[in-house]
Amino acid sequence: MAGDILFSVDELSISFGGLVAVDRVSFNLEKGAIFSIIGPNGAGKTTIFNCINGLYKPDSGVITFKGEEITGLAPHRIARKGIARTFQNIELFANMTTMENLMLGRHIHMKTGIWTGATFFRRGSRAAQDEIRHRERVERIIDLLDLQAARNQFVGALPYGTQKLVELGRALALEPELLLLDEPSAGMNSEEKQDLIFWIKDIQDELGMSILLIEHDMKMVMDISDRILAINFGKPIVEGLPEEVQKHPEVLKAYLGEDESFDSAA
Amino acid sequence: MDMKRDYYEDIQLLDSKVLWFWFIMLIAALGVFPFLSPNYYIYMANYMAINVIVTVGLNILVGYTGQISLGHAGFFAIGAYGTVLLMSYLHVPFFLALVAAAFIAAFFGFVLGLPALRLEGPYLAIATLGFGMAITQVIGRWQVFGGRMGMEAPPLTLFGVNLETDFQRYFLIIPVTFFMTWAARNLMKTRVGRAFIAIRDSDIAAETMGVNLTLYKTLSFAVSAFYTGIAGGLFAFLLGFINPSTFNFFLSIYFLAFVIVGGIGSIFGSIMGGVVMTFLLLELDKIQEISFLGIGQMLAAFSERWMTLVGLPNIASIIFGLIIILLVVFEPLGLYGFWIRTKIYWKTWPF
Amino acid sequence: MFLQLIMSGLSFGSLYALIALAMVIIYKTSEVPNFGQGEMAMISTFVAYTLLVTYQYSYAVSFVGALLFAAVLGVFLEFVFLRRAKDPNVLSLILITLGFEMVLYGLASWKWGADQRDLPFPVSDFDTVSLGPAVVSYLNIATLLITLVLMFFLFLFFKYTKVGIAMKATQQNAMAARINGIRTNRILSITWAMSSLIGAVAGILLAPIATLDPNLMLDPLLKGFSSAVLGGMTTLVGAALGGYILGIIENLFGGYVSLEFKSIVAFGIIVLVLCFKPSGLFARHYVRKV
Ligand SMILES: Nc1ncnc2c1ncn2[C@@H]1O[C@H](COP(=O)(O)OP(=O)(O)OP(=O)(O)O)[C@@H](O)[C@H]1O
Numbered sequence: 033m034a035g036d037i038l039f040s041v042d043e044l045s046i047s048f049g050g051l052v053a054v055d056r057v058s059f060n061l062e063k064g065a066i067f068s069i070i071g072p073n074g075a076g077k078t079t080i081f082n083c084i085n086g087l088y089k090p091d092s093g094v095i096t097f098k099g100e101e102i103t104g105l106a107p108h109r110i111a112r113k114g115i116a117r118t119f120q121n122i123e124l125f126a127n128m129t130t131m132e133n134l135m136l137g138r139h140i141h142m143k144t145g146i147w148t149g150a151t152f153f154r155r156g157s158r159a160a161q162d163e164i165r166h167r168e169r170v171e172r173i174i175d176l177l178d179l180q181a182a183r184n185q186f187v188g189a190l191p192y193g194t195q196k197l198v199e200l201g202r203a204l205a206l207e208p209e210l211l212l213l214d215e216p217s218a219g220m221n222s223e224e225k226q227d228l229i230f231w232i233k234d235i236q237d238e239l240g241m242s243i244l245l246i247e248h249d250m251k252m253v254m255d256i257s258d259r260i261l262a263i264n265f266g267k268p269i270v271e272g273l274p275e276e277v278q279k280h281p282e283v284l285k286a287y288l289g290e291d292e293s294f295d296s297a298a
Numbered sequence: 299m300d301m302k303r304d305y306y307e308d309i310q311l312l313d314s315k316v317l318w319f320w321f322i323m324l325i326a327a328l329g330v331f332p333f334l335s336p337n338y339y340i341y342m343a344n345y346m347a348i349n350v351i352v353t354v355g356l357n358i359l360v361g362y363t364g365q366i367s368l369g370h371a372g373f374f375a376i377g378a379y380g381t382v383l384l385m386s387y388l389h390v391p392f393f394l395a396l397v398a399a400a401f402i403a404a405f406f407g408f409v410l411g412l413p414a415l416r417l418e419g420p421y422l423a424i425a426t427l428g429f430g431m432a433i434t435q436v437i438g439r440w441q442v443f444g445g446r447m448g449m450e451a452p453p454l455t456l457f458g459v460n461l462e463t464d465f466q467r468y469f470l471i472i473p474v475t476f477f478m479t480w481a482a483r484n485l486m487k488t489r490v491g492r493a494f495i496a497i498r499d500s501d502i503a504a505e506t507m508g509v510n511l512t513l514y515k516t517l518s519f520a521v522s523a524f525y526t527g528i529a530g531g532l533f534a535f536l537l538g539f540i541n542p543s544t545f546n547f548f549l550s551i552y553f554l555a556f557v558i559v560g561g562i563g564s565i566f567g568s569i570m571g572g573v574v575m576t577f578l579l580l581e582l583d584k585i586q587e588i589s590f591l592g593i594g595q596m597l598a599a600f601s602e603r604w605m606t607l608v609g610l611p612n613i614a615s616i617i618f619g620l621i622i623i624l625l626v627v628f629e630p631l632g633l634y635g636f637w638i639r640t641k642i643y644w645k646t647w648p649f
Numbered sequence: 650m651f652l653q654l655i656m657s658g659l660s661f662g663s664l665y666a667l668i669a670l671a672m673v674i675i676y677k678t679s680e681v682p683n684f685g686q687g688e689m690a691m692i693s694t695f696v697a698y699t700l701l702v703t704y705q706y707s708y709a710v711s712f713v714g715a716l717l718f719a720a721v722l723g724v725f726l727e728f729v730f731l732r733r734a735k736d737p738n739v740l741s742l743i744l745i746t747l748g749f750e751m752v753l754y755g756l757a758s759w760k761w762g763a764d765q766r767d768l769p770f771p772v773s774d775f776d777t778v779s780l781g782p783a784v785v786s787y788l789n790i791a792t793l794l795i796t797l798v799l800m801f802f803l804f805l806f807f808k809y810t811k812v813g814i815a816m817k818a819t820q821q822n823a824m825a826a827r828i829n830g831i832r833t834n835r836i837l838s839i840t841w842a843m844s845s846l847i848g849a850v851a852g853i854l855l856a857p858i859a860t861l862d863p864n865l866m867l868d869p870l871l872k873g874f875s876s877a878v879l880g881g882m883t884t885l886v887g888a889a890l891g892g893y894i895l896g897i898i899e900n901l902f903g904g905y906v907s908l909e910f911k912s913i914v915a916f917g918i919i920v921l922v923l924c925f926k927p928s929g930l931f932a933r934h935y936v937r938k939v
Pocket residue numbers: 048051053071072073074075076077078079080120936937938
């Protein structure tokens with residue numbers, strides 16, 4: 033699968049005080065692929081995501097998306113370019129319903145401004161039409177992820193697994209070309225995980241999105257990734273096909289401890 | 299589910315027959331009220347309506363966007379002085395002057411919103427507080443603004459009619475309030491309002507979903523200031539006279555109290571907050587005159603013996619303070635929370 | 650002229666510094682800027698006045714009495730109201746202290762009316778001494794000295810006493826402190842008592858140069874708060890420095906530019922500083938992790 037390169041990170045580094053959280057990390061992501069980043073706790077995975085979507089400004093390195101450098105852009109600009117993400121520790125809008133959370137995902141595609149928004153008094157008004165159109169699109173995502181039951185509930189009150197899905201749905205609503213998922217299966221039971229794997233494949237195949245994935249569940253990572261990057265202490269250890277990474281001695285050592293195997297870790 | 303959902307129902311205000319009924323009743327009541335009631339209560343209704351506008355406006359900022367402001371008296375002053383000055387010196391017609399002054403307030407709101415971008419909690423509190431203080435100080439010292447003596451509101455004409463009485467002004471103030479409240483409610487249901495709420499709940503998630511924090515935080519300040527400016531402009535004519543001491547720090551806190559009492563992040567709550575608190579404010583001001591159970595006399599006697607009689611009206615401040623504290627501690631959703639619970643109670647009554 | 654302005658700037662700066670310290674001490678443990686601080690000090694000053702003038706007690710008894718009252722008031726407010734807040738976010742905590750402010754202001758205005766009174770003070774504001782070209786009153790000097798001594802003791806307190814060290818631990822990490830057997834609730838009480846007491850000292854020092862009425866602390870509170878913010882809200886040294894910086898700049902502005910707008914300059918500075926350094930001059934900006 034030697035497609036076009038959609039996204040690449042080149043020699044990315046960032047440090048906090050004395051701590052080098054990410055140290056010259058590079059990788060490429062092909063269009064339509066699922067690329068996973070693995071590494072033990074504190075390895076710097078989430079920090080890479082934070083650099084990509086603009087929450088942190090990297091000390092050095094270049095991030096390129098669709099042939100355009102996006103390093104150091106503000107997060108909302110990066111979202112507009114077509115990159116969406118989920119968070120490791122859920123960052124939902126707790127006092128909004130599932131529907132409204134997903135509608136916020138439509139923010140960049142919608143047009144309603146202050147005046148048109150404030151003055152819709154009829155079904156035919158522009159703001160009302162805008163709302164109706166985008167609610168229809170969001171409804172499809174709700175159907176896709178089986179969130180109908182949660183549709184009009186405040187997300188703060190939903191179970192953890194459902195919240196994770198709502199977050200995924202919100203990112204999908206943005207219709208990104210690149211989706212960053214930070215430990216999407218954390219806190220899910222095995223049945224929910226099964227569904228999740230299924231959906232991620234769907235997202236890849238049917239919505240044609242490329243996915244950058246951080247995940248601790250090794251079975252899942254090995255199952256769905258096209259390529260994997262392993263890092264430790266911010267430094268890249270190895271990058272390659274799942275089979276290659278899986279066998280790499282340093283990965284075994286750093287990530288799993290010497291006497292464990294992947295099956296028992298999952 | 300085969301039936302296609304009607305998404306307009308999700309966002310329209312009056313989505314049921316029952317609501318339509320109450321809505322029409324409300325309009326009828328508002329229309330009939332001034333013909334049946336003594337002048338003082340019309341004045342009170344006007345006062346309430348103005349405070350409802352402020353409360354709605356401040357709630358957009360504090361309740362919906364999650365920013366604090368201790369300087370809204372400043373925007374109120376800009377609205378009031380702006381309208382009066384534009385009319386008196388430049389002879390701008392009333393409505394134009396009112397809107398222009400509100401836009402000036404909005405502009406100041408926008409500018410104040412800029413540092414507010416990077417500020418949180420106490421830092422934002424002090425910046426807005428400083429702004430409010432600076433505005434009162436400037437208008438209190440500059441002769442253009444009438445200095446400490448204040449200014450008289452010019453005659454208020456609208457469509458060739460001179461609005462001289464509270465009764466006449468009622469028909470200006472109430473429709474404006476009505477429109478602005480409804481508009482605020484619509485705004486909160488659509489894209490911009492949703493972005494405000496998103497910022498309140500998680501600014502990080504909001505910006506990663508494409509919400510421009512700079513723009514929307516400053517917009518929230520501007521919209522909030524606009525509302526407060528309109529209210530200020532109307533207020534100048536309600537009193538007929540404005541001076542700087544009206545727009546002090548305490549007024550900013552009172553405004554916040556309206557929001558808290560009504561209910562953070564609720565338009566309906568804002569209406570309740572503005573109405574109830576204005577009532578309290580006006581009634582507590584003449585607390586000695588309460589004849590009910592001889593409370594007024596008792597308080598007066600108590601004041602003579604232990605406190606001071608001149609200081610008695612300050613009871614308002616004590617009661618307001620206590621209300622704020624008790625509500626924040628025991629009922630953070632304010633009257634709105636109360637309302638919701640009663641509604642649920644009645645629905646399940648008598649079980 | 651310049652030196653003169655600096656000297657009186659220092660004197661006012663001392664008062665701002667005290668209020669700033671009082672606010673920062675509370676901010677660090679309760680994470681709330683205490684808007685009631687000014688009125689707490691004002692009421693305590695009135696208590697001093699009442700003891701001194703109405704009941705004719707000596708200076709020592711009256712002032713110590715007032716300071717004790719301040720400490721008890723601080724403990725009371727924290728224990729009875731602040732601690733009850735169910736889900737304390739910044740906004741609701743700020744609102745509770747604004748509530749204190751209104752209640753205390755209302756009580757004082759009810760009790761003492763709007764009459765302007767003079768608080769007698771053992772050191773005169775009219776006897777002066779020349780320091781080079783500057784003329785300074787004894788009261789100015791006393792204010793400066795008392796403030797410096799108080800700060801020195803605060804420093805010793807946090808550095809060497811058991812309670813002080815426990816307080817510092819609580820401020821840094823309340824959870825860890827509790828696990829290590831520090832009774833954080835008691836620490837909170839002590840914090841509020843100390844803070845209220847320091848504020849009361851500022852009030853008693855201010856009243857002789859200003860006039861004693863319920864508005865006594867309104868302006869100083871805002872200036873003290875500004876100083877604390879200027880200094881970064883979380884460092885005691887920063888708060889004290891902030892107070893002096895503000896006092897001096899304000900006085901210089903009043904002397905050379907415009908006396909009329911002297912008060913506004915404080916807020917101008919704050920807004921400017923915050924624009925460039927959102928966490929004040931002496932503190933690091935905190936970035937939330939996700
Ligand atoms: N804003 C920050 N300030 C200081 N240090 C930070 C910041 N963000 C991350 N770090 C540090 O960078 C290192 C990498 O953190 P990161 O969150 O990227 O780890 P991770 O690989 O995502 O781990 P986990 O599997 O636990 O999620 C950690 O030591 C963390 O403490």
